Amino acid sequence: MESVCTVTMTTINDNYLKLKAGYLFPEIARRVNTFAEANPDAQIIKLGIGDVTEPLPEACRTAMIKAVEEMGDRSTFKGYGPEQGYSWLREKIAQHDFQARGGDIDPEEIFISDGSKCDTGNILDIFGKDNTIAVTDPVYPVYVDTNVMAGNTGPVNERGEYEGLLYLPITAENNFTAEIPSDRVDLIYLCFPNNPTGATATKEHLKQWVDYARANRSIILFDAAYEAFITDPSLPHSIYEIEGARECAIEFRSFSKNAGFTGTRCAFTVVPKTLMAKTSSGSDVELWKLWNRRQSTKFNGVSYIIQRGAEAVYSPAGQSQIQQLVNFYLENAQIIREKLTTAGLTVYGGVNAPYVWVKTPSGLSSWDFFDKLLQTCNVVGTPGSGFGAAGEGYFRISAFNSRENVEAAMERITDKFKTL
Numbered sequence: 001m002e003s004v005c006t007v008t009m010t011t012i013n014d015n016y017l018k019l020k021a022g023y024l025f026p027e028i029a030r031r032v033n034t035f036a037e038a039n040p041d042a043q044i045i046k047l048g049i050g051d052v053t054e055p056l057p058e059a060c061r062t063a064m065i066k067a068v069e070e071m072g073d074r075s076t077f078k079g080y081g082p083e084q085g086y087s088w089l090r091e092k093i094a095q096h097d098f099q100a101r102g103g104d105i106d107p108e109e110i111f112i113s114d115g116s117k118c119d120t121g122n123i124l125d126i127f128g129k130d131n132t133i134a135v136t137d138p139v140y141p142v143y144v145d146t147n148v149m150a151g152n153t154g155p156v157n158e159r160g161e162y163e164g165l166l167y168l169p170i171t172a173e174n175n176f177t178a179e180i181p182s183d184r185v186d187l188i189y190l191c192f193p194n195n196p197t198g199a200t201a202t203k204e205h206l207k208q209w210v211d212y213a214r215a216n217r218s219i220i221l222f223d224a225a226y227e228a229f230i231t232d233p234s235l236p237h238s239i240y241e242i243e244g245a246r247e248c249a250i251e252f253r254s255f256s257k258n259a260g261f262t263g264t265r266c267a268f269t270v271v272p273k274t275l276m277a278k279t280s281s282g283s284d285v286e287l288w289k290l291w292n293r294r295q296s297t298k299f300n301g302v303s304y305i306i307q308r309g310a311e312a313v314y315s316p317a318g319q320s321q322i323q324q325l326v327n328f329y330l331e332n333a334q335i336i337r338e339k340l341t342t343a344g345l346t347v348y349g350g351v352n353a354p355y356v357w358v359k360t361p362s363g364l365s366s367w368d369f370f371d372k373l374l375q376t377c378n379v380v381g382t383p384g385s386g387f388g389a390a391g392e393g394y395f396r397i398s399a400f401n402s403r404e405n406v407e408a409a410m411e412r413i414t415d416k417f418k419t420l
């Protein structure tokens with residue numbers, strides 16, 4: 001008889017097995033590819049993932065080309081840069097994005113990175129395992145999935161919600177801004193202008209969160225990747241425009257959507273030195289120190305060439321060029337809003353944000369509407385339910401595309417809407 005041999009094997013992070021099958025956007029891409037293979041003549045227009053289409057601003061390209069030349073000369077060549085980013089970029093960000101708007105942020109509190117998607121996930125490295133965590137519903141899926149990966153949740157239930165997370169519904173009834181929870185939570189993810197609903201937060205609303213976080217010694221993880229799309233002058237661009245936020249908030253910013261850096265990769269995270277959390281034995285620690293330690297160990301900084309490109313965003317030419325880009329996408333959003341409204345659909349967002357949040361017609365589920373739109377109009381959007389249970393019955397249309405594609409997509413939807 002053969003002997004049974006027990007083989008020991010490397011184990012995995014079991015938390016990955018709790019994740020839903022695929023990350024939302026690759027899953028959409030998979031379905032679109034299947035459709036495209038079966039319908040090779042279909043002219044598919046993608047208004048799903050929020051990826052920019054317009055070229056990099058000239059000011060950024062010129063700065064990057066100059067930086068490439070510097071890399072070709074021994075006297076100006078750069079090897080490893082500071083893990084936190086070059087001081088000339090951090091200073092410009094602190095001055096322009098924060099101090100000029102009344103936010104008291106020092107350049108040393110700014111950490112340059114290769115993306116706010118990465119940073120919103122990576123930030124969990126510096127927090128403990130027993131924290132209570134609140135997310136809005138619907139929500140940018142990265143916040144949820146990275147908590148699952150980190151072991152901060154239990155399994156997923158039949159509604160698609162993970163045990164151990166507090167879901168705060170954002171609906172048309174509350175203007176897509178969550179109610180402040182009655183219970184205490186340690187970490188709260190907020191995103192304004194909001195992905196996916198396109199909603200914005202007033203200073204008064206953010207003040208309520210800051211007051212809550214300070215009273216409860218909670219930390220707000222504030223994603224402001226879409227702040228450049230704010231056109232209403234009364235709305236805050238940063239949480240640090242709210243008094244007291246230095247004691248309770250980390251902010252994530254990006255050059256992806258304002259300057260077209262989705263493929264170029266540059267972003268930054270702000271961790272004020274006044275932000276404290278406690279050790280398991282109860283003493284206070286500066287989160288800045290931990291994030292600085294984390295970045296200097298796990299990250300070698302963004303390339304010199306790309307940081308020079310990002311710096312050019314703050315030049316007068318760069319400022320006017322990024323404003324043109326933002327205006328262009330906002331005009332797309334306006335066209336989407338108008339055409340869909342004319343077609344009889346109810347739409348939200350898309351005014352101070354590049355996303356339009358659409359109520360699906362005739363009680364269709366989000367994925368049913370996705371399939372119908374793909375099959376009937378060859379237009380791709382993002383099913384609201386992919387962002388959470390409360391997103392069911394909604395659909396997100398991204399304004400990031402060429403004018404020609406946006407107009408053609410809206411034309412097709414308006415024409416065929418009655419059959420949807």
Ligand code: MLT
Nearest residue numbers: 048049050051117195256
């Ligand atoms: C989205 O479509 O929600 C965006 O691609 C988010 C991101 O920038 O990762």
